[in-house]
Amino acid sequence: MLPLPTGRFWRAVLLRTCSARLLGHHWASGGPGCRWNPPVGAEELRGELDRFGGVSVRLPRLGALDRLDAASFQRDLQAAVQQWRSEGRIAVWLHIPILQSRFIAPAASLGFRFHHAESDSSTLTLWLGEGPSRLPGYATHQVGVAGAVFDENTRKILVVQDRNKLKNMWKFPGGLSEPGEDIGDTAVREVFEETGIKSEFRSLLSIRQQHTDPRAFGKSDMYIICRLKPHSFTINFCQHECLRCEWMDLNDLVKTENTTPITSRVARLLLYGYREGFDKIDFTVEELPAVYTGLFYKLYHKELPDNYRTMTGMD
């Protein structure tokens, strides 16, 4: 059992942390070329406190820090950290605009490390609490999605062979999700980009989790295969990405050895669903509002029979 605060609670900090104010007149003081020599102390860096005992400091993008040199920043930050430690703060979040990155190394020399960075800013953290850091990590997974486009009328399935692979195996077209893109939308977009086939999301069929993937910059990879219904049938595949693209009889895909284990399993799943009902293999989707954040989310699971969906409990 973990003592407070745990990662999940720390995330709530992000909901509460406003951009911190940097107080102390000399942050903005000093003219061109003047020697800048502030008093040492925590007043130079004042951040927003959060309810978990952390403090968050956001360096301004422009102006105020233009005359501040790295050595002075390090001295002031060290004094501030000592002050926060004496006040019982257990963590520091330091948000640094990319053009102010000269302050990263001085912070690192005091023990700060990158939490994450994206585009034009980085966030560093320093753990002041007891034991190892309990601060939450950043995103750990990339998400790839493939579309198994199956035509029930002809029993044919859309398959491709990638270019630039050591082995040319039949597989389902797919690729990485864009930031903020729903699983089903990725499947439909990637299928169209690779094959020219228009389709519609029907269900989620399988999920693969793999760790320390070099293609994911050493992070984890989640690879999801969806069942799609075709809305067009004329293949116009991307010559850059695909070596071949075909509508293949589902039985042939089940039989072939020239495919990946996951493609073969999903082909068998589809044959099972085709014969005995797709409800036997599908995780279907619904959109729901989140209780705490007010955001909407997509939820995938085995579809409930009507009598279970409407029940209010029974024995």
Add this chain to the structure above:
Amino acid sequence: MLPLPTGRFWRAVLLRTCSARLLGHHWASGGPGCRWNPPVGAEELRGELDRFGGVSVRLPRLGALDRLDAASFQRDLQAAVQQWRSEGRIAVWLHIPILQSRFIAPAASLGFRFHHAESDSSTLTLWLGEGPSRLPGYATHQVGVAGAVFDENTRKILVVQDRNKLKNMWKFPGGLSEPGEDIGDTAVREVFEETGIKSEFRSLLSIRQQHTDPRAFGKSDMYIICRLKPHSFTINFCQHECLRCEWMDLNDLVKTENTTPITSRVARLLLYGYREGFDKIDFTVEELPAVYTGLFYKLYHKELPDNYRTMTGMD
């Protein structure tokens, strides 16, 4: 359809990029206080080329750059970028150890931006190709896992009420995956940490995808609920995280309004599986070797009946 290279292919670069060599004698030249004045040109920065037309440069952690000031670095990098552009390179990857972060702002002033950063290093990229960048992004999702621990003998389900929530609703214990941790292992670990109950992974029941989550630092969140079998029954819950923890009759969880929509749906799923067979609601797991990387992965889908698992195709 996308022209080459696409994000998925770029990932392969990570499999091939060795640490770059920094050539040119004056990178390491100059004694204390000496004025360092190298010739301008691409020779100052030489990276590893990749088969997708990109170049990757890794700045050394120690030594060679100690005497190099930011202005000289910017001048040399600008010359190198001009050279790479003239040679038709379409992207630059710049890997910078945290203690060399004084070189980030000069790179940013030339258009470089953070691709990602973690712990003690950051990676910046500059797109030189036509149109918008087609470089792959970094991890986009955090993964949370909850465990629905159900005792078939008593028809009781393990539920908790979180502390630090606006509404005290019954839900399943769970939390965020550690880096490299399998879904089922996260469920078992979090259940034990929160409730003291030992359990075993049985299946994956539902997946929720949510975007721009403040608790995920604005990234996306994947929340997965697993079915677990209890191996112990005496509750010893974490007072810091939980307000209440109970073994509740499954029918009562189905009936209660004091729960989240997702918990209520999974409760109904479990009741359906309890009465008509868990094979109707489960995505079970198997471990398989990856075709290209040689890594192992976990694959989750509706379990195939034996005759479909063993079939070699038929009509």
